[in-house]
Amino acid sequence: MENNQWQAYFEERLAAAKLQFERTIDCKHTEFDDLYPYMTEQPQFFWYKRYVAWQELLTIVQTVSDLKLDWHGLFTETQIKYIEKKVMDAKVLDNWYEEQQEGLETGHSSNKE
Numbered sequence: 001m002e003n004n005q006w007q008a009y010f011e012e013r014l015a016a017a018k019l020q021f022e023r024t025i026d027c028k029h030t031e032f033d034d035l036y037p038y039m040t041e042q043p044q045f046f047w048y049k050r051y052v053a054w055q056e057l058l059t060i061v062q063t064v065s066d067l068k069l070d071w072h073g074l075f076t077e078t079q080i081k082y083i084e085k086k087v088m089d090a091k092v093l094d095n096w097y098e099e100q101q102e103g104l105e106t107g108h109s110s111n112k113e
Contacts, residue, residue, distance in 0.1 A: 003069075010064045014071055017060045021053040025093055054088040 023030050024046070032049050039045040061083055064071040072080055082092045 006067060007069050010060070010067070010069055010071070011074070014057075014060050014064060014074055017053070017057040018074055021050070021057050022096070024050040024053045025096055050093070051088065054092075058083065058086055 020030055020032075024032075027046060030049065030053065032052055033040055036045070061071050075083065076098075078098055079096060082088075082096070
């Protein structure tokens with residue numbers, strides 16, 4: 001594969017992992033729910049699901065970085081800092097959308113295109 005094909009492939013994978021993580025923040029259905037349908041009634045399942053999605057996102061970012069491809073374009077500056085720190089805590093969950101929401105309120109998008 002050529003470099004631009006790899007870039008396109010990993011951008012697609014990264015976008016999917018980001019969406020999956022964001023769906024866990026929003027407590028929406030994910031692929032993980034289908035794997036463990038009997039666990040959805042357990043409160044700790046939502047936290048576990050978030051950690052799994054976060055780890056998937058970090059793994060893809062690490063792979064893209066190892067291949068010297070750009071991954072920053074899909075994320076805000078704040079999200080990039082969280083990813084680079086690699087630690088998911090309440091601050092990440094509380095502020096993941098912060099810049100995007102501010103952009104919507106002011107009529108500007110903070111998300112990099």
